[in-house]
Amino acid sequence: MNDFSYEFSRLGLYDLNDLVALEKICFPNAWTEEQFWLCLKQKQYYIFGLKKKGDLAAYMSFQHIDYEMEILKLAVHPAYRRKGIGKRLLGLVLQNCIEMGIEQAYLEVRRSNTAALALYTGFGFIQTGIRKGYYPDNKEDALLLFLNLITLQKV
């Protein structure tokens, strides 16, 4: 993405309405306003976003536990997809995590989510396991992915 007019920042309670709206567009099992509120209030949770002229184009949330982080959600508004924004946001957040001293990143992703899988494996995430029938809405398997951020640092 060569467009530097996107503003990268950590999101807060003032972004709650925009987060809920984007979440509803992007996920069938959308987080509620209360879930986002709790996430924004607790210090181990982080949500970063990319905004274009104040509009939230993408966000990524994660939980920080000691030297590890678990990616919770990464979403790009459909109007902004396939422009490198997901890649840019993931890269910026992982860089931020390295600066926070985080060494290992984990996540779960639906087996059918080819876009997300391509994005994550492009960063070097590798599959470490499967949770059979993990997602309650359609009993789809979750793939467990892992990335050693120390390796990423050396790239």
Ligand SMILES: CC(C)(COP(=O)(O)OP(=O)(O)OC[C@H]1O[C@@H](n2cnc3c(N)ncnc32)[C@H](O)[C@@H]1OP(=O)(O)O)[C@@H](O)C(=O)NCCC(=O)NCCS
């Ligand atoms: C997954 C998602 C975040 C990708 O965001 P994006 O901004 O469109 O992705 P990018 O343009 O940065 O693409 C980065 C790479 O991801 C892969 N990718 C993205 N969309 C893809 C698609 N529809 N099909 C296949 N690969 C895709 C490609 O490898 C791409 O690299 P390339 O353009 O060099 O080929 C976006 O599709 C989305 O928000 N999906 C709905 C929410 C979701 O499923 N989130 C992930 C689980 S938490």
